[in-house]
Amino acid sequence: MPHPSPDVEWGAGDASREPAGGAMPAHVYFHVPFCASKCSYCDFFSVEAGRAREQAARAYEALFEQWAGWVSRLGLRLATTAYVGGGTPTALGAARVAAFVATVRAEMCEAHDPEVTVEANPESLDEQTVAMLADAGATRVSLGVQAFHDDLLAVLGRPHDATRALNAARTVVSHGLELSVDLICGIPGQTLDMWRSSVHYAIETGARHVSVYPLSLESGTPLAAEVMLGRYRALDEDLVADMMLLARNLLEDAGLRRYEVANYAEPGRECRHNLAYWTGREYLGIGPSAHGMLRAETAREAGFVVPEGAARVRYAVAADLTQGFGEWPAMTVETLDAEQAAREDVMLGLRLAEGVALELVERAGLGVVVEGLVARGLLERTADRVRTTDRGWLLGNEVFGAVWTG
Ligand code: SF4
Incomplete structure (x- = not known):
């Protein structure tokens, strides 16, 4: 694949400074649909890597093929943000994820000040992996911690303990990468004091970006079934609301401003990739179950059949290891007219x-x-x-x- 032309530059990664028209979206999400094991509350599309060894082994190659398909249809342009998410990108081994990040940087992100985020979980993020990610050109690590209490991690079916999470977080910071920590409140058995200490630990790691989500008991997940059977008790809604408010107070006291309903950051350290989702920017989603959003003109250029009057195209790649990979994967497509697109922008904004x-x-x-x-x-x-x-x-x-x- 040819390298990006050095004279095509989209500014310093500030979404508002991107060109109003043009070919390739400046924001690209890659979905790596494999994890070490399945968490009890998870309804994302992810498969235990050990159960699909062959597909897991060539996942990054397959993601790159899909990216190359977009490039051949739209023409290569620079991206300003890339997000390697999942799933657990680090679950497939340090060498694979680092090589992929290096390719992403070389092929897509020669723009000034790119943002390249890799999602990781503590059980697969050791010192060597962090060093390799930093060398490869990752700029951020979004670490799925969820809680700093072993009992709560066991309820969630997480394959790591609190000590491992703390060490992984500190290692990311010590290598000079931006760290974002994900936390969940409303876990059965969680008290307000436990929640307070989880937020404190997150702050103490040096994370300058923290995401806070209330637990959602999705039907069909083992945790939802256990709550239905009475093995665990769901927390009272008022207590969960108190936890969300407490998080806001603690994080804002630590200088992390709430910039989105679930996200806090030191000013200037907001996730630029996610901001693109909420501000109506085009983005590509690559890999099984990934979502993308394109303006109608871009979608036509990419080969979508877009009806007259459509302003925006949303697509979702098939949540399937066979159909969701490949240069032109199976996908569902939805079109929005100008008013619907504006309504969507208000909702997201x-x-x-x-x-x-x-x-x-x-x-x-x-x-x-x-x-x-x-x-x-x-x-x-x-x-x-x-x-x-x-x-x-x-x-x-x-x-x-x-x-x-x-
Ligand atoms: S690590 Fe994330 S994607 Fe993987 S099983 Fe757990 S919640 Fe799901």
Whole structure:
């Protein structure tokens, strides 16, 4: 594959400075659908690597083939952010993931100040792996810690303990990589004090980005079944809300600003890749179960049949190891017209602390809906913007659902 032309540059990775039109999206997500073992609460598309050894062994090669397919249809451009997620990218071995990251950097991210994130789990992130990722050109590691208590990690079916998580996090920081720590609240058996200490540990690792999610008991998962059978008791909703508020206070006291409903960062260290999702930027999703979003013109150029009047195309690659790999994988496709796209932008923008411009709300035909949510204290208006209140964030599904259905 040819290397990117050095004179095609999209700025310093600031999404707002990307060109308004043009070929290849500047943000690329790769889904590595393999993990060491399956966590009890997980409903993501991931397979235990030991159960699909052959496919796992050539997963990175297959992801690269799919990327090359996009390049041949759209023409090579620089990407400003890449996110190697999953699944557990580090579960396939340090050498494989580091070689893939090096290729990503060489082929896609010669833009000034690229952001290259690798998701990792503590059981597969030792000193050598971190060193190899740093050498290969990764800039961030998003570490799935979830809790710093062994009992809670056992409830979640995580294959690591708290000590391993702490060591992995500190190793990332010591190698100069940006660290993001994922935490889950609302785990059966978790107390407010346990939650407080998990957030403290996350801060003490030196992470300047922390993501906080309430546990979601998805039907069909072993944990949901155990709760149904009474082996574990789901936490009271009010307690989970208290945990979310406590996290906000502790993280903001530590200088990490809430910039999205679930994400906190030191100013300037927000995840630029994820910001692209929430600000209506195009992105490619590559690999089984990955999602992508393209403007209609880009999608046509890539070979999608896009009806007249469509403004945006969303696609989801098949969540299947056979159909989801390959140069042109099986996918489901949805098109949105201009008003639906604007409504989607409002819905996603309301996840952000800065909210959305009133002008966009009007364009989406959502003035009345937004006024109703303001009257209920779920949104608040400033002179030219509308944003979600603390109460609105606690009732996020209600707010986002009302905006989406109009
Ligand atoms: S590590 Fe993540 S993707 Fe893998 S099984 Fe656990 S929750 Fe699912």
